[in-house]
Amino acid sequence: SAPPTPLTAFVETTTAALGPVLATAPALSPLAWLGGLWAAGALLRLGSLVAGQRRLRRLAARGAVVEADPALDRARALVPGAPLRPLAAAGVPVVAAADAGPCAFGWMNVCVLVPVGLKDRPEEERLAVYLHELAHVARLDVGRAYADEAWRLLWWWQPAVWFLLARVRLAREQAVDALVVSRTGATRAYVE
Numbered sequence: 001s002a003p004p005t006p007l008t009a010f011v012e013t014t015t016a017a018l019g020p021v022l023a024t025a026p027a028l029s030p031l032a033w034l035g036g037l038w039a040a041g042a043l044l045r046l047g048s049l050v051a052g053q054r055r056l057r058r059l060a061a062r063g064a065v066v067e068a069d070p071a072l073d074r075a076r077a078l079v080p081g082a083p084l085r086p087l088a089a090a091g092v093p094v095v096a097a098a099d100a101g102p103c104a105f106g107w108m109n110v111c112v113l114v115p116v117g118l119k120d121r122p123e124e125e126r127l128a129v130y131l132h133e134l135a136h137v138a139r140l141d142v143g144r145a146y147a148d149e150a151w152r153l154l155w156w157w158q159p160a161v162w163f164l165l166a167r168v169r170l171a172r173e174q175a176v177d178a179l180v181v182s183r184t185g186a187t188r189a190y191v192e
Helices: 006-024 030-062 070-078 116-120 123-138 141-154 159-184 187-191
Strands: 094-097 103-105 111-115
Touching (some): 030 103, 030 141, 070 123, 094 116, 094 123, 103 123, 103 141, 116 123, 123 141, 123 187, 141 159
16 A cells, blocks of 8 residues: 555544544534534624724714804704704714725714815705705704614525615615705705
8 A cells, every 4th residue: 555645644633533523522413513604793883883983973073163164054954853863964973084985874972074175065065965964963864874784684594685685775875865856946956
């Protein structure tokens, strides 16, 4: 017979050493494997969400609070009243940050981010952006988006959940779009 190669010798030695241990180790059931896979996916999704929130908080911390903008004052006057007093449009800070698109975020301390370049746009366009984001806050869409993400975290493996949540988000955006156009009457500025 041929002399053993180093790989063959290693496999035989390892098998002889671990054989008794492997024989007594309990095999994982398919349900345990599925549970582990689900948990791994949920943890990855949670990590992604936490990283995104940290990024938004860092952008807000490096940005400048928007003050003395007549468009923001008009937007605060036009936004509907919030069902929860702490989320009234007057109390939500608007921060201009580099590398940020318009968005509202935050679970308890809601904040609105707008791009720095927004200050160079015409007043009607600034009004539309401010009103859109403040309307999301007033309608409690920010909290609902977090609840949606909780569902997505639990059902990360289900494509139908991703599809339905995308449709819900689109419906929220369309409702806010209609609100902004009805309050400002400036469809062209809103599209711009």
